[in-house]
Amino acid sequence: MELRVLRYFLVIAEEESISKASEVLHITQPTLSRQIKELEEELGAELFIREKRNMTLTKAGQYLKDRAQEILSLSDKTTQEFMNQRKQLFSGHISIGCVEADNSDTLSMILEEFIADYPEVTFSIFSGTGEDIVDKLDRGLLDVGVLIKPISTEKYDYVSFPKKETWGVLVEKSSFLARKWTLEPKDLIEVPLLSPVRKEVQEMFSKWMNKDINELNIRGDYNLIFNVFSLVENKIASALAIEGAIIPRQDERFRFIPLNPPLQTQCVFAWRKNVVFSPVVQEFIKRMNDAFKV
Structure with missing residues (x-):
């Protein structure tokens, strides 16, 4: 499971639309759809209820959303800590x-x-x-x-x-x-x-x-x-x-x-x-x- 794909997933969950998410992320719709489909296959669960005009989270999707936010928050915090450490080391x-x-x-x-x-x-x-x-x-x-x-x-x-x-x-x-x-x-x-x-x-x-x-x-x-x-x-x-x-x-x-x-x-x-x-x-x-x- 890649951090990049988790970020894609969160944007789709927020926008409730592949087309809107693709505009935000500057990624083509087919590419974004394929990434999410591969994530669902990897997890063995559907993450979205796909309707004509919007996409809503399934229970599995809601669970992943909560976990993804924690994972990405920890990743960002760790990256920032290393950047701060580098600044301290190289001052x-x-x-x-x-x-x-x-x-x-x-x-x-x-x-x-x-x-x-x-x-x-x-x-x-x-x-x-x-x-x-x-x-x-x-x-x-x-x-x-x-x-x-x-x-x-x-x-x-x-x-x-x-x-x-x-x-x-x-x-x-x-x-x-x-x-x-x-x-x-x-x-x-x-x-x-x-x-x-x-x-x-x-x-x-x-x-x-x-x-x-x-x-x-x-x-x-x-x-x-x-x-x-x-x-x-x-x-x-x-x-x-x-x-x-x-x-x-x-x-x-x-x-x-x-x-x-x-x-x-x-x-x-x-x-x-x-x-x-x-x-x-x-x-x-x-x-x-x-x-x-x-």
């Missing part, structure tokens, strides 16, 4: 670090779904460089973080986002580089550059250039992209950066030119190994794992 706070990248919207999408499922959960977002986020992860000030590869695999578990981040150079519009659609290593020899402060990124760029980092004309480094725009505009240097951090702020004063051959990296969602997290953080990590783990 808490998540602290998230996030680099400036195109994959920020991926994090936002998953977080939006998570908060919809667990409305009692609160969160805080810390925006910073990879070094800032790693430092706060290590000190336990952040639960999880969105970082750009390469990252250490010794201290962290992580899943990779599918969307890749494209590296290029932000140049001032009158720069001779601005006439190019892509930039090859030969184009950047001796060009004054600003580089992200992360050592791993500088080593990656050095490998792409096929030159030692000390041979490159790195005028300075930076942590966040905000101050880079004025430095580029004033022609102090062009800036190595990812497209996802540049595009939201770019205007006609600048051009972002991708590298060729393409230099792309992935963003990862990372958390410390061998740490006991709160239930809400564990569930959020599980959600990320389910969404992106290959």
